[in-house]
Amino acid sequence: MKFVMLGTGNSAMMPVYGCDCSACVQARHDPRLRREKSSAYLHHNGRKLLLDANAPDLMQRFPAGSIDTILLTHYHMDHVSALFDLRWGKAPILPVISPQDEQGCDDLYKHPGMLDFSRRAQGFTPFSWYDVTVTPLPLKHSRPCLGYAFEWQDHCIAYLTDTNGLPLETVTWLQARKVDWIITDCNYAPIECEKTRLSMNHSDIIQTKIMFEQCQPVNMGLIHVSHDLLEWANDNPEQFSSQYQILMDGQEITL
Amino acid sequence: MKFVMLGTGNSAMMPVYGCDCSACVQARHDPRLRREKSSAYLHHNGRKLLLDANAPDLMQRFPAGSIDTILLTHYHMDHVSALFDLRWGKAPILPVISPQDEQGCDDLYKHPGMLDFSRRAQGFTPFSWYDVTVTPLPLKHSRPCLGYAFEWQDHCIAYLTDTNGLPLETVTWLQARKVDWIITDCNYAPIECEKTRLSMNHSDIIQTKIMFEQCQPVNMGLIHVSHDLLEWANDNPEQFSSQYQILMDGQEITL
Numbered sequence: 484m485k486f487v488m489l490g491t492g493n494s495a496m497m498p499v500y501g502c503d504c505s506a507c508v509q510a511r512h513d514p515r516l517r518r519e520k521s522s523a524y525l526h527h528n529g530r531k532l533l534l535d536a537n538a539p540d541l542m543q544r545f546p547a548g549s550i551d552t553i554l555l556t557h558y559h560m561d562h563v564s565a566l567f568d569l570r571w572g573k574a575p576i577l578p579v580i581s582p583q584d585e586q587g588c589d590d591l592y593k594h595p596g597m598l599d600f601s602r603r604a605q606g607f608t609p610f611s612w613y614d615v616t617v618t619p620l621p622l623k624h625s626r627p628c629l630g631y632a633f634e635w636q637d638h639c640i641a642y643l644t645d646t647n648g649l650p651l652e653t654v655t656w657l658q659a660r661k662v663d664w665i666i667t668d669c670n671y672a673p674i675e676c677e678k679t680r681l682s683m684n685h686s687d688i689i690q691t692k693i694m695f696e697q698c699q700p701v702n703m704g705l706i707h708v709s710h711d712l713l714e715w716a717n718d719n720p721e722q723f724s725s726q727y728q729i730l731m732d733g734q735e736i737t738l
Numbered sequence: 739m740k741f742v743m744l745g746t747g748n749s750a751m752m753p754v755y756g757c758d759c760s761a762c763v764q765a766r767h768d769p770r771l772r773r774e775k776s777s778a779y780l781h782h783n784g785r786k787l788l789l790d791a792n793a794p795d796l797m798q799r800f801p802a803g804s805i806d807t808i809l810l811t812h813y814h815m816d817h818v819s820a821l822f823d824l825r826w827g828k829a830p831i832l833p834v835i836s837p838q839d840e841q842g843c844d845d846l847y848k849h850p851g852m853l854d855f856s857r858r859a860q861g862f863t864p865f866s867w868y869d870v871t872v873t874p875l876p877l878k879h880s881r882p883c884l885g886y887a888f889e890w891q892d893h894c895i896a897y898l899t900d901t902n903g904l905p906l907e908t909v910t911w912l913q914a915r916k917v918d919w920i921i922t923d924c925n926y927a928p929i930e931c932e933k934t935r936l937s938m939n940h941s942d943i944i945q946t947k948i949m950f951e952q953c954q955p956v957n958m959g960l961i962h963v964s965h966d967l968l969e970w971a972n973d974n975p976e977q978f979s980s981q982y983q984i985l986m987d988g989q990e991i992t993l
Binding site: 494495496499500501502503539542546547548560561564567568569571572573574588589590597 | 757824827
């Protein structure tokens, strides 16, 4: 099983349009440091499960028939933007499994085209994707949002974005297992004021460190990162390790 | 003054994802035949005015500071999709002039970022863009939608999408002038049933021929084209001429 990061940035991506901060200048000069909006895919036994649909080259990268299922974390535009083009394809119906969200995004439900939005994921109600058990895990965000844990043989990888910290029940679920990887949202450099930190829609680095200590995964990978976080990370390399790292676009995790 | 076609396709673009019709196969093998969603820009005296914001490479093609103004025809997703990324840039406020539309698209009004949606265009109420007179022209579409005529010295070019035919007042306005170019929506091959044809949200080739005869522009360029129209055009080349042509992505009109 291979888990591939299609994007690891937040909605502003890297470099941020028009920004001349040191992290954006670096990314403008070194294509390896560029970041698309966060999304990923699971590649297992020749099949691909896409996690969120926002890759700018989604239709070129995944020709018709090459995606088995799309799994959405939530209906914010920066996670579903590629569906607006994809839906008009002439290809077999593609299932999109997503949280229950009455409105969805713009007119996706009204004009689904080749997409089928009928299957809904519910927190802690596992389902099978072939021989992988997928468990939706509730997150803390401004609209219905689910992370997903993928269990296969004795492996477990949890993809948890967008969120600011985790609900207690999700922490408890993760603590009960040996988790190889938690991949999660770390949008912000440290926010010193606790009240401000807890009021945000995304985690800062303090929240993800708490999550790391609470859940004790073998590895933690940070995604949905901002230029502010990346500038801070450049100044504070000692805060990171191979067990607690900022992931890169194109990075592959093999289990 | 230069008018550049950034895209000339409809929302499904060319080739259509997964489609093996002859027009899509041609486009898959010849990059010159590929079509992005319809949009354009006006390049005049070193300034650029963008007409709709859906180009997949908008932020790479137009670095911060290189767009003077964005003019929107309407708030359907296939005309505004690039604004969702662009808004998070760190650049001077960019004016977006658009029809009055209470809802806009998804959360653009709620989170405008670096975009300013406050200026609204109204039908037949001209405004200046430097030494160019811009007149908004009402169209016939499923939500508030304006075409725009650009007059400069003794030139006039009208960009009229999305629409099915034209309201009488817009025809009258165009008939009163020598119009160098009408660039308009031609989404469909001929729809034989008149009732069906008139019920659509876009013109077919019959509607655009009527528009050509009614308004008598020097040239007419067709955009927002579908693979169905392109297959039909391949079989009926005698229906087109240099005065009545399907435009291509990247095509430039110099006045």
